[in-house]
Amino acid sequence: MANEKRMDQVILGFLSxxxxxxxxxxxxxxxSLHYFWSGSYGSIYPTLNDLEKNGLVTKAEDKxxxxxxxxxxxxxxxxxxxxxxLKMPVVKNELRYETLLKLFFGKELGKEGVxxxxxxxxxxxxxxxxxxxxxxxxxxxxxxxxxxxxxxLTVQFGIETYKGYLKWCEEARNFLxxxx
Amino acid sequence: MANEKRMDQVILGFLSxxxxxxxxxxxxxxxSLHYFWSGSYGSIYPTLNDLEKNGLVTKAEDKxxxxxxxxxxxxxxxxxxxxxxLKMPVVKNELRYETLLKLFFGKELGKEGVxxxxxxxxxxxxxxxxxxxxxxxxxxxxxxxxxxxxxxLTVQFGIETYKGYLKWCEEARNFLxxxx
DNA sequence: CTTACCATGTAAGGCGTTACATGATTCA
DNA sequence: TGAATCATGTAACGCCTTACATGGTAAG
Numbered sequence: 001m002a003n004e005k006r007m008d009q010v011i012l013g014f015l016s017x018x019x020x021x022x023x024x025x026x027x028x029x030x031x032s033l034h035y036f037w038s039g040s041y042g043s044i045y046p047t048l049n050d051l052e053k054n055g056l057v058t059k060a061e062d063k064x065x066x067x068x069x070x071x072x073x074x075x076x077x078x079x080x081x082x083x084x085x086l087k088m089p090v091v092k093n094e095l096r097y098e099t100l101l102k103l104f105f106g107k108e109l110g111k112e113g114v115x116x117x118x119x120x121x122x123x124x125x126x127x128x129x130x131x132x133x134x135x136x137x138x139x140x141x142x143x144x145x146x147x148x149x150x151x152x153l154t155v156q157f158g159i160e161t162y163k164g165y166l167k168w169c170e171e172a173r174n175f176l177x178x179x180x
Numbered sequence: 181m182a183n184e185k186r187m188d189q190v191i192l193g194f195l196s197x198x199x200x201x202x203x204x205x206x207x208x209x210x211x212s213l214h215y216f217w218s219g220s221y222g223s224i225y226p227t228l229n230d231l232e233k234n235g236l237v238t239k240a241e242d243k244x245x246x247x248x249x250x251x252x253x254x255x256x257x258x259x260x261x262x263x264x265x266l267k268m269p270v271v272k273n274e275l276r277y278e279t280l281l282k283l284f285f286g287k288e289l290g291k292e293g294v295x296x297x298x299x300x301x302x303x304x305x306x307x308x309x310x311x312x313x314x315x316x317x318x319x320x321x322x323x324x325x326x327x328x329x330x331x332x333l334t335v336q337f338g339i340e341t342y343k344g345y346l347k348w349c350e351e352a353r354n355f356l357x358x359x360x
Numbered sequence: 361c362t363t364a365c366c367a368t369g370t371a372a373g374g375c376g377t378t379a380c381a382t383g384a385t386t387c388a
Numbered sequence: 389t390g391a392a393t394c395a396t397g398t399a400a401c402g403c404c405t406t407a408c409a410t411g412g413t414a415a416g
Contacts, residue, residue, distance in 0.1 A: 021366090021367070021368090022367080022368070022369090023366065023367050023368075024366095024367095041367095041368080041369075042369085042370080042371090045368065045369055045370085046369085046370085049369095067366070067367070068367065068368065069366085069367065069368090070367085070368075
């Protein structure tokens with residue numbers, strides 16, 4: 001239904017950590033949330049305006065810089081709205097892998113083509129994994145800070161599923177090669 | 181960009197197995213593809229019309245039944261289009277888990293709330309897993325049929341990632357409980 | 361001096377879901 | 389006879405991305 005990407009909650013979430021600009025929010029989405037969430041400027045800026053209109057954030061122009069820079073800050077009402085949403089049960093966890101779709105219809109493609117998709121997938125995962133490992137290493141030193149423990153959970157989730165994927169790639173290859 | 185859900189390819193894919201109705205396609209999406217893909221009638225029927233207009237499928241009315249029933253069949257051109265798409269590299273594999281989003285902003289929710297989300301997630305996975313195990317058992321007897329080997333790959337993927345999720349749930353709980 | 365990055369925003373348009381509308385058939 | 393399932397379709401509407409538009413600043 002409505003609000004698939006929950007941009008309002010994502011923004012409130014980041015602002016609950018500290019005040020920042022829309023640009024900075026985008027950067028954090030693309031790093032911290034990158035493997036399980038996404039969002040674009042065309043969604044961030046309008047949502048920031050809506051949130052301000054509804055009193056969930058306040059906007060302040062950074063006069064120190066000549067550059068136009070709008071720093072947003074969460075209000076009490078905003079924090080309350082965030083908490084309200086966080087308490088609610090999760091509505092949707094969605095995995096949509098084109099790779100699996102192509103494998104499912106693999107007969108029309110043939111074994112070689114399927115193996116190629118498996119290799120491509122494997123490679124993409126192998127490229128992503130080091131980033132997550134790095135995140136984990138960095139977080140590891142700061143787990144006494146409560147926030148960091150929660151980030152750690154998501155990173156750990158990523159690392160384990162990715163490792164599972166790699167194991168599956170290996171097995172899938174063996175499985176296919178065991179025939180004919 | 182365009183065509184996120186690749187309904188055209190999904191339809192061609194199923195029709196490459198055998199002719200069927202739009203209703204039947206929907207059912208198969210909701211079972212065979214269910215844990216990594218989705219699609220609605222509002223998307224299936226219009227796409228079927230487009231495909232027919234473009235000569236990728238043909239439509240035949242089932243006169244045997246009094247009930248209005250349109251059986252679609254893939255054409256050579258349709259099969260070729262499917263193959264063309266299957267050969268192309270995968271564009272997007274997307275995971276979007278609200279659970280992870282809520283965990284990431286977990287500080288505002290607190291440890292108990294986070295643990296609740298982990299339990300909810302665990303439960304939902306535990307509920308899904310038996311279905312996949314059943315699929316695997318059924319497919320296992322027919323792996324000499326090429327198609328079934330490809331279905332098996334996707335099922336195996338699901339089973340392994342789901343088991344990984346359960347392991348993570350356990351670890352996540354232990355991790356959180358090791359603090360404070 | 362030019363590339364990369366910081367920074368904000370809008371408009372158009374595609375995509376797909378939800379909700380609605382309709383009706384036959386099967387099974388208990 | 390009522391519920392569930394089979395079966396097809398459309399319209400409205402929301403959501404989000406892409407592409408465009410603009411310009412400052414830092415670093416090499």
